[in-house]
Amino acid sequence: MIKKIIVSTCLLFSFVSFAQEGTASPYSFFGIGDVRYKGTAEMRSMAGIGVEQDSIHINLDNPASFASLKLTTFALGGSLATTQLKNASTSSGVQRVTLDYLAVGLPMGKLGVGFGLIPFSSVGYKIQSIAPDASQNSKRFDGSGGLNKVFFGVGYAISPSLSFGADAHYNFGKIETSNLEFLSGIPVGTRETNNAILSGFNFNLGLLFQKSLTKKINLYSSLNYARESTLKSTNTSAISTVLIDAQFNTTLVDAASDVVTNANLKIPSKLTVGLGIGASKKWLIAAQLSTRDAASLANTYNSFNNVSYEKYQKYSVGGYFIPNYSSFASYGKRLVYRAGLKYEKTGLVVNSKSIQDTGLTLGIGFPVTGSFSNANIGLELGKKGTTQSNLVQENYMNFCLSLSLNDKWFQKRKYN
Template identity: 50%
Template sequence: MIKKIIVSFSLLLSLVSFAQEGTSSPYSFYGIGDVKFKGTAETRAMGGVSVFSDSIHINLQNPAHYAGLKLTTFSAGGSALNTKLNTESQSEKARRTTLDYIAIGIPAGKFGFGFGLLPYSSVGYKILNLADDTNNFSTQYTGIGGINKVFLGAGYAITKKINFGLDVQYNFGNIETKSYRYLTDVQNGTIEENLSKIQGVNFTAGLTYQSKVDKKHTFFGSLVYSPKANLKLSNERTITVSDQVDEQPVQNLNFDFPSRFSIGSGFGEVRKWLVGAEVTLQSSSDLKNRFDDINGVVFENSTRYSVGGYFIPNYGSFTSYFKRITYRGGLRYENTGMVIQNKSIEDFAVNLGLGLPLNGTFSNLNIGFEMGKRGTKYYNLIEENYFNLSIGLSFSDRWFVKRKYN
């Protein structure tokens, strides 16, 4: 078991080495970047629905689910994103590969604990405006970085039906953006570099409910709340002209991390099928840009709707591997909270996925496919058509058991 974890962890570290930019979206220039974490590979394949309490998977969207773990679980996931960016007159393609999460969940009677790392948001874009007959200047814009979260959480089974959980998250990261402006046929230009160093703490509380409706069917309910939190941004700006570097005075910011409230419910037969829905409300209107002179966008409160579920033909089949596969699907619609050119930026995606059990263990490999569209190519904006491949590894076993024989 330990060997499997070490091998998987090494593979993921190799994945990270190619994943300095977790997004290729020009929209990531605004706010805290493009929010990448939308759940583990299992929940993403169901459109983000996370109401189901699973004893062998870590649910990172509601800390109350830690109390439902029966086995110690190591979970990690990554994704490969292919995006086609369209305007009314141009089209470009981009690819990114990134680590999505690393987490460990540990059961302890009525308690359950979880900790890990989440690359939460990402900035990554490169835009080139070439000179033309009416403009002798060419401009290039680039951005990298993002926010990471280290988290520690615990869940407690209040009753057989109700679990409560709480986790604390430390946010940290750097966001660096550059603009390079130069005249045609002139070697040196002007470079403006902006750097924001980000840190802060926020909390998430969760509640889950699970009750039998009849002998076969179960109702699931979920509540998650994250209060508004404060992030500190240490800002720096330099302007370079002909190798002469000039540091510019800029203000540091206290940045409000939006509050978030999520409610969901589901109905199904455990280890057979589930259908669920979830709504997430976020006070994105509290967001602002990292520097006071960044304009062109305002923020509004965002809403996300998720519908999805899973189906397992025969969980305990000894004769057919395909009957033990978990088949997942879902839909997701989101108003992202950004308003550009008086147009709300919307995101819609279709999800499919497979949960592939590893023979002889409680572990599995989860594969998810996501196809979606964000933004629009009209109103001088950009439409992003993307295809996302997610892979999650979930290793579950009994740890910390004293051996009877050496």
């Protein structure tokens, strides 16, 4: 039954992941868009913490985790994002429902493999500035698309305490933007359209290590290194004359020939280190640091003098608590309670202001009685950006849901 669910969901996800508009952030205008992937719902509920070797959950950020799986694991996650956008004078609210990841992990003794699809970043903005009269230009900016990742990874248990892993990602996607400029009261304007086709490869290496400090307390540590990678962008742009109606809908009048250019976007190497202590299947508290040098993500259509990129950093503290993992009398005691805090410098600088993201995360894991499968819900409350320097602040509340379905595959039957 679980296998049928997996196949059906894969087909659904493959269709929806390319059709969805995963963000409404004005900051998605820059670079490759708003980086939407924050980890699985279980990790996301702990501010991204992933230091423990887990036998029934996939850690998509560290390929060494595949070696810890004891059952075939299917992971699916989605989000409902509610964001209040505000500047110094106005505010508005937006909502988005997205599917965040789809992955399968297969245990093979000391070896484990994992593969899946991650919609990594999204572009989704609609910005409009209407001048009060014909003495100034009115403008409208629209954007959609994003970057997706298909990955395949292998993990190997060098010893019961140490696991090593590596994975390869193929990155692909398309970003479409439109910039419309016109004079109020005049039904003719100029529109510039840009289509960027993105593609490239990158590779990750990971380690997970644990050591017993006492009979019940363990030390957990993790290391993940993503190599520097290049995204090739093939850009097609065109300028056209359009008719504009009262609702600002456009009709093409005349268009110039397409201009095709190429650009290489550089994503620097990224290092993530985590350390924690806890009792297995009881509690965990951990801290994690991620760092990456300044990226080079300015493309031909979104390069501006007031926009630059700086060093990326993320600091997280989080953990979980399970009252009684093996309780038969009380289902509530088998629930997994998660929480975390995060501070993130996104690496984007606009109008000399560093765009930062801070947040609180909470979550609960619900075990499925009679199996190792589970459902997980999470809540993120946070703030991104600022209202200073004519910028936009995003106050967000993200609700995430995941399924981690576990089953035994590839077993030889003893009886027909």
